[in-house]
Amino acid sequence: MAQPQAAITQIGQARARIDGPLKVTGTARFTSDHNLPGMLYAVPVGATIAKGRVTAIDIARARQMPGVRAIMKRGDFPPMSHITPNFVEPLMADETRPPFDDDVIRYYGQYVALAVADTFEQAKAAADAVTVSYAAETPNVDPHLAAENTKVVSERGDAEKAYAGAAVTLDAQYAIAPETHNPIETHATVANWDGDELTLYETSQAVVNHRNVLADMLGLPRHKVRVIAKFIGSGFGGKLWPWSQSPLAAAASIKLGQPVKLVLSRPMMFHAVGHRPRIEQRVRLGATRDGKLVSLQHDYVNTTSILDDYEENCGEATPHMYSVPNLRVTSGLAKRNIGTPTSMRGPGAVPGLFATESAMDELAVKLGMDPLQLHLLNEPRLDEGLGVPFSSRHLKECLTLGAEKFGWSNRDPHVGAMKRDGMILGWGMAACSWLAARLDCSVSVELRQDGTARVASASQDIGTGTYTVMAQMAAEMLGIAVERVEVEIGDTKLPPGAVSGGSMLTASLVAPTEEAIAAAGKALIARLVAGENTPFSGAEPQTLAFKQGRIMAKDAQTSMPFAAALQTLQIASISGQGTGQGTFGAQRPKLSSHSFGAHFVEVTWRPEIARLRASRVVSVFDAGRILNPLAARNQIEGAIVMGIGMALLEGTEYDAASGAPINANLADYVVATNADVPALDVHFVEYPDYNLNALGARGVGEIGLAGAAAALTNAVYHATGIRVRELPLKLEDLL
Amino acid sequence: MQTFDLVRASDRPAAIAAGAESATAQQGASVRFLAGGTTLIDLMKLGVERPERVVDINRLGLDEIRKAENGDLFVGATARNSDLAHHPLVRADYAALSQAILAGASTQLRNAATTAGNLLQRTRCMYFRDLASACNKRKPGSGCPAIAGANRMLAILGTSNACIANNPSDMAVAMLAYDAVVHVQGVAGGRQIPLADFYVLPGQRPDIETMLAPGELITHVTLPPPKTGERSVYLKLRDRASYEFALVSTAVAVTLADGKIANARFALGGVGARPWRVRKAEDVLRGSAPDERAFRNAADTCLDGARPQSHNGFKIELAKRCIVHAFKQVTS
Amino acid sequence: MTSLFDAAVTASDAGEGRIAIKLRVNGQEREVSIDPRMTLLDYLRDVLHLTGTKKGCDHGQCGACTIHINGRRMNSCLALAAAHAGDEITTIEGLGTPGRLHPMQAAFLENDAYQCGYCTSGQIMSAVALLSEPCGASDDDVREFMSGNICRCGAYPNIIRAIQQVRRDQQKDAAPQPAGA
Structure with missing residues (x-):
């Protein structure tokens, strides 16, 4: 090029x-900042069971409340169409069922009614006054996963045989709690039907796709639907594809002939707008005594909803990450009474790399080898999964430069051996990769x-x-x-x-x-x-x-x-x-295009009060030419902040009895605050990737999160001797 | 939120008279006093509180902080948490109180939240705050899903088989260690309730949390004068570095004489159905050398009888480490 | 094209149980009649259309709605508008405009102290308030004082850079000028 x-x-x-x-x-005007003349407010009513059937919805009291314009429920508007997703049009939705489609409840919070009133206060009070009766069944939100079907994602050589014959082996299981995107701007729709055209102010990461899905769901010609999203209060994947609140707001506007604003509450952000599912992974590594990998097996299973198969592609990076002749990657799904999962920042590779990069660290310990050396030793010369060259891979430089800037050579490998100001220090590292397309x-x-x-x-x-x-x-x-x-x-x-x-x-x-x-x-x-x-x-x-x-x-x-x-x-x-023209999803690419990077993390550990904090991070990335270093560094730093949350804090907890995500708010689902984040030192090795485009630029939104959690928990092991194989780490595990 | 009458009380008797119209001052009260609003508005939005009348008590001149004539610290009911934490008298003489307040919530919340409101804040038990869940505190007899559910954050001391909720306050823990007294005024006159007696254990009626009767208005809290030579500290342990409720916390105040502990007072937060103080545990320390063994003894005594739930057994050990470390810090 | 839905709209009943109050917002007196349930946050956004103040959690758990009430930062989501009659309210709109930025707004811009911008109004209102709070000098002190404002994009490092820059500039301005300067 x-x-x-x-x-x-x-x-x-x-x-x-x-x-x-x-x-x-x-x-800057975000979706919910739009106030249109004559606009009404809508508040959804969510199911308070996770499995069963709606037997009755009593709207009598709500309907008579001041300011209430309508209480809508199943049957109050014509049925909407299901979506058969495809990426080409694009017509993507992870929850393909339109709202109010049937009386079956498959997850907690599934919308069963919608209150519309003159003000938000009135609509909320009316929504609270709707009485829903259910025939409830016991939901399945079991966090212990067994794949209901398994498929091979990538395979080369004979991984099992090589593993059986390997001099040094590692077999470890890793789990990640469901994470919820929680952008501070909750999902919102302002729908305005003018009798002929539908305009949607929408919290969307993909306006064209959103238009296509909404038009198809509502049975409107696509050119009669316009979607506007000038400012989006971040998304992290949660706003990539449409969710049920959008057609609900549209249906209300069409029915009432007035603009309708629907803003999800924070708890609703845990119900029907996707999340990173719970994932369990098993990694088996076989190596020579010198640390050369001979076998890699990576098997994973994630939860998905009853109706939709969302697959968390944890093995995305596995086949090209390391040089290893024998490899097998398999994936599986486990259905639960939980809303449909969706892409969350670095879907697949981020949780996948937590497992593989933890396993590499565990293997290094078994080998008595520095994990940095183990990585350098197993650096591939080409993408061994696809059998094609990398368009541009400079992971070695990321590793060595990061090690130098961090002072990695001063690391005492013995657990708990390094101290500062009365605190135990833990130093950990991890490599990472994210696709470029x-x-x-x-x-x-x-x-x-x-x-x-x-x-x-x-x-x-x-x-x-x-x-x-x-x-x-x-x-x-x-x-x-x-x-x-x-x-x-x-x-x-x-x-x-x-x-x-x-x-x-x-x-x-x-x-x-x-x-x-x-x-x-x-x-x-x-x-x-x-x-x-x-x-x-x-x-x-x-x-x-x-x-x-x-x-x-x-x-x-x-x-x-x-x-x-x-x-x-x-x-x-x-x-x-x-x-x-796009390259994403190309079946037989001539080049393997990815960004790469390495994190070096220091944690401080005070066993006397069980206090663990991230205290220093050095990260180096090979992400092509950086178009705006100020914004790019910010992206990476923000991703590392999310990595601190992923490793130490975040997890949606489903109540076993009710199936409710019981910590569905920002006080109980804790994300990192300013005080959780130490000084971050981010660098780029700038090798323009002209194979991708004429400027040599790749994206930097996700790569910073990849590997971050593993680097942290690897540091935790170095400080405490305790291997954290389930995220988030809980301090009681360290007592 | 259901609708309500909002009235601004013209004076204290008017506020008290309005409050007295409620059948209870506990869960389900039909009249609520509004101060900072950080608990009340929160719970009204959740539907946990559904008052028919809200009485604004912010302009009743209840926000004074001063040294009383008898040497007590006088803290007005509507003094803002920030003002109390940063007050020179508090910083100088009640360090653990200042630290406790600053360890709680955020600056924005502390700027709004008040002394009385902080004492009356409600448990953060996720089932209590979720109207779709059963809860004996909201509706006695309905059940407690926390016992079989998410209880990592909840209490290990003072619980019952009906309720395992914990009191979330930081401020109250320090005040309890400082022997605070709550001053209330009601229709029938005023009374003083030591903070140690102010909270009621859940038993079979977890909806009843305090000694307050309908109409009783907290006017102020007093703290006895500081003990000569006493040093104090507040230590809070939590998952997140800030802006989170405690897993475990402790307020510790110690006086040393001739290298021995002359007097020790301490209370625990995050672990009890109410802020937790065990006098026997303080007695253990009196006269002993300020060393790890003594502190550990006191901690063991304090946690005696702790009843862990399925996910919070670690709080026993964590509380002990918290106590020992705070004592070490304050005696070093 | 015909409507997909039958038109079934009924009259509403508004106005009942409202309270007439006066509020001062960004130096302007506002006389309004409002629902007692309405928070300051919803009043600013829905009635005055001052939408710079954001709703993130509606329960004091994120800080996106931070405003100044009588000069102190608070969460407007936990304040009933009617209870603040007579109070002086300042929102992000009262701080500066795109053409006339407050020094803190300028520092946020220069340091890229945001990504999506949604929590930014609250961050800036907190940061401006912090300048007159007893906050220590170190980055860690500022981190603690800013922890009531969640930034899910994680722009925290740049937020600290912006605030510390303004504080340094303030100190320089406050320092005595050398003779002859």
């Missing part, structure tokens, strides 16, 4: 976000007479910095200042963009932006050639080029910026559109 042709000016600059002034002043994505560009440009795409900024990085890209390609670029995203009326997920959006935007600019340039050239009294009147179009925002003759004698060209032509603006 072509190398960038001009000097890099905008790319790689640490710069404040272009949408920052709106965010720091409270003027592109998605189909379209971008339009408008070049304007005043020298400004507008780039637009129905993509989203979920806090990852898309607004800013799009402006940087366009500015770079057009040779203008970032301030001169206007970015419009988050609206299905724009050219169909990519989802904000899988760390793929940034990489997906490069080619279509380039193409859109080229198209605009081509159109401009055509006008200049055809026009009278332009410097290029009558020239052959193929003798002209559009580079760095300038029209130039290929002999480079004359050139003119696009603004001047538009002024000469006396036209206000000229547009172009570009579409990039």
Whole structure:
């Protein structure tokens, strides 16, 4: 692929976000900030059983309460369609059943009614006054998992035989509690049916997909549905695909003929908007006495809901992570009376790497070997799973640079041997990987007479910095200042963009932006050639080029910026559109594209009061060219913060009797606070990956979480001698 | 939230008269006093509290913090937790109280929360706070799902077979160690209740949590003058580094004389149906050398009779370590 | 196209049991008649349409709704609007505008002290209040004082950088100027 042709000016600059002034002043408008004239408020009623059947819904009292416009339940609007997901249209939903579809309750919190009133207070009181009767059955939320079906995900050699013959073996089981995304902005929908078209202000990481699913579910033509998500209060995967609150709000607006706002409560964020499921994994490693891996077996099972099969692809990184001739990866599912799981930051690889990187550490202990050396020794030269080269893999450099910056060579391998200020220190490390790919994505560009440009795409900024990085890209390609670029995203009326997920959006935007600019340039050239009294009147179009925002003759004698060209032509603006082809999910890729990294973590341990804290983290990443180091470092730091939560704090607890996620709030489901986070030291080794796009950029949204929990629990082992194989760690395990 | 009358009390008698119209001052009261609101509004949103009338007592001049004529510390009922924690008298003479308050909640909550409100805060038992669950504290006789359910955070001391909820306050733990007295005014006049007697153990009626009768308004709390040479500390252990309720906490106050413990007072938080203090455990320390063995003895005595639930047995050992460490810290 | 649903809309009954109060918000007197159940948070967002203040948990567990009441930071989700008659309320909108940022807002922008921006109003309101609170000088002190504001994006390190930058600048401003400067 072509190398960038001009000097890099905008790319790689640490710069404040272009949408920052709106965010720091409270003027960025998130979904629930939309207040439309005549808007009503809707509050859902969730089931208080996890398995059984609704036998009656008594709305009499609620219906008579002040301000109440409707209490909707099954049968109050025409049945909606189920979704058969596919990634191509895209038409993705993890919970494929539309709301109120039948009377069967399959998980706690499943919506059974909707109260709509003039104010939030009235709607909430009415929702609380709805009385639902059930024929309840005992739910199955058993945390002990046995796969109901198993499939082989990846296999090479004979892993069992090699394991049986290995000089040193490790067989360990790991579990991860269900984690809930808990973006601080809860899911929300403001639905406005005008009698012909439906507009949805939506907390969506994928507006085009959301439009398709909602239109299909409601039986509306897709062009009659518009989804808008200008600012999203983060998502972490929880807002990737639509959930039931959105069609409910839409149905209420259609039925009542007024705009309806529906904002989920915090407890509802634990019910019907997905979560990372509970996962149990078994890792078996076989190695020579020198530490060369000869066999790797990775078997995992995750919970899924009764109706939908969500598979947590824990083995995503396993086949390419280490050089090992014999490998077998299998996955399985266990159905529970729990809402449908979904992608949560680094789905698959993040929990998978907790297991494999813990196992590598355990193996290192068995071998009496430094875990860093074990990693370096087993570094592969090509992707042994796919049998193809890596597009760009610099994990060795991440490991060695991280070790150097951390001071790893000073590590005393003996458990509990290192001390500071009366505290025991634990040092642990882990490597990580996350896929790098592109998605189909379209971008339009408008070049304007005043020298400004507008780039637009129905993509989203979920806090990852898309607004800013799009402006940087366009500015770079057009040779203008970032301030001169206007970015419009988050609206299905724009050219169909990519989802904000899988760390793929940034990489997906490069080619279509380039193409859109080229198209605009081509159109401009055509006008200049055809026009009278332009410097290029009558020239052959193929003798002209559009580079760095300038029209130039290929002999480079004359050139003119696009603004001047538009002024000469006396036209206000000229547009172009570009579409990039995705690589995600390609069956036979020629290259293995991934980002890599390494975490080095220090914990402090005070056994006398059982106090464990993360005290120092050094992380190094190979994530291609970094377009905006300020935003990129922030992404990584935030992911490490989430890793601290994953390792030490977070877990949704389902009550065995009722099936309720009983800690469904932010006081009982604890995430990391500012005080939980030590100084973080993040570095990038910058090797542009031009195989992925012309700027060499990959995404950085997820890679920081991968491996973080394992590095922490490996450090805990070094401090305490206790191997944490179930997350979150509980301090009683360390007593 | 169900609707209610909101009235601003013009004076204390009016507030007391309004409160007295409720049949109970305990769970299910039809009249509630509103101070900081950090407990009441929270529980009203959950539907756990459903008062018909809410009486705002924020403008009754109950927010004073001063040294009383007899040397006591006088703490007004609506003095904000932040003001109390940062008050020079408290920082100087009641260090464990200042630390306890600052270890609780967040700055925003402490800026709103009041002395009386903190004493009256309710358990964080997840079943108590979930209206869809049975709960003997909300509805005596309905059952206690916590006993077979999620009870890691809950009490190991003072529980009954009807309720294993714990008292979540940090402030009250320190106040208990400092021998605080709660001053209340009711229709029939005022009375003083030592904090040690203020809370009622659950027994078969976990809905009854305090000695308060309908209409009784906490006007202030007093702490006896500081003991000469006494040093104190509050130590709180929890999963998260901040902004979380205690797994275990302790307020410890010690006076040393001639290298021996002349007097020790300590109370435990996070582990009891009410803030927990065992005089016998303090007696164990009197006259002994301030060493680990003595502290461990006191801790053992204090935890005597602890009844662990399925997921919180670790709290016994954790509480002991907490006590020992706090004593070591304060005597070193 | 015809509606999917039959129109069944009934009249509402609003206005009953409301309380008339005066509030001062961002220096402006507001006279309103409100439902006693309404929190300050919902009053700001739903009635005044000052939507910079966010709802994250509605129970004092996240800090997204932090505002200043009489100059002190509090969670507006746990405050009944009607109980705050006569109080001086300041929200993020009262602090600065995109064209005229408060120094703390400017520091958040410069240090990228947010990602999605949803908790940011609450973070900034807390950070501004912190400047006049008895908070120690170290990063750890600030971390503790800022722990009542959850940032799920985890922008904590940059939040600390922004706050410490403002505090350093304040100290410089407060320091005596050298002679002749």
